[in-house]
Amino acid sequence: MKEFNLNNSIRTNIQKLKGYSSARDEFKGEAEVYLDANENPFGTLNRYPDPKQTEIKDRLAVLKNIASNQIFIGNGSDEVIDIAFRIFCEPGKDKVLTFVPSYGMYNVSATINNIELIEEPLTPDFQIDTKKLSPYLKDEALKLIFICSPNNPTGNCFEEDTIAYILEKFKGIVIIDEAYIDFSTRASYIEKLAAFPNLIISQTFSKAWGLAGVRVGVAYANSAIIEVYNKVKPPYNISTLNQQAVLTKLDNLAQFEIEKNIIINQKERLVKQLEGIELIKKIYPSEANFILIEVPDATEIYNQLVSQKIITRNRHSVVKNCIRLTIGSETENRRLLNALQFMSAKVSNV
């Protein structure tokens, strides 16, 4: 196991923090009369939710082959990201590194928390430039590195050697954002947690699990990191309804596999069909549920699609003339394809 002193990474105010102790923390187990939490006796959602989300964690522990005290449940990945800033980074002083283009929330969360975010550009094939890393890895003020793999919006995974190098060399916390890992053929870095006590894996129920409306994200890490996360989170961060929605989804893993595989198959089909469209200059390889394509004029194509009530994501501001296409249902993908084919024919007729 890598040598790592967690306390050196945690802000002193958080080291001293004693987490809020709720009524449900102080009495555990089954009782008949609950008069401890100032709840209302009437109704069906009148009770506070389980602050520890024990049932969800027990299920995920089996599914991911990990101890339940290595799991944190967040109000979306957004909460997993935000709490990382609040635990590990001193506002106005510490720094965080990420590789761009990537997920926009790292920047928003850094700004909210008044932390300097270093955005190191990816190479033209969207890989991390290892040659540029060493000054960062030595910087004492750098507390956190975000690695989004598969990366949004580029769709690719980063090279395993590069991630291994960062995990070995960096003295701070590494967060690997695996929001799209279920669509990828790669293994999750969860299996590396035993070797790297400075590693946090972030996953979500918003993408492959189809529960974006429910707002549940998950962090997997060393139990000592999870303990700190639990101290910092709002006590009842996941509502009863949201916990139930996740449990219902976890009841039907076969359906999860079916839907995920339909999306992957639809992606492969769509890529083949897009290859035949002249308008599309480049299709980047994707291990996620979206494809990044390059066109001659992304804003023009985007607007034309909008006028046909088809909404894609114009990524021109981060990757020149690129549009990100989410994989939808067969019907939705066909609508998109027809529209692009029609535009392409119009252009080549001019």
Ligand SMILES: *Cc1c(COP(=O)(O)O)cnc(C)c1O
């Ligand atoms: C969509 C996405 C998430 C999911 O965020 P939630 O808050 O869990 O919905 C996380 N990371 C990346 C890179 C994403 O693209």
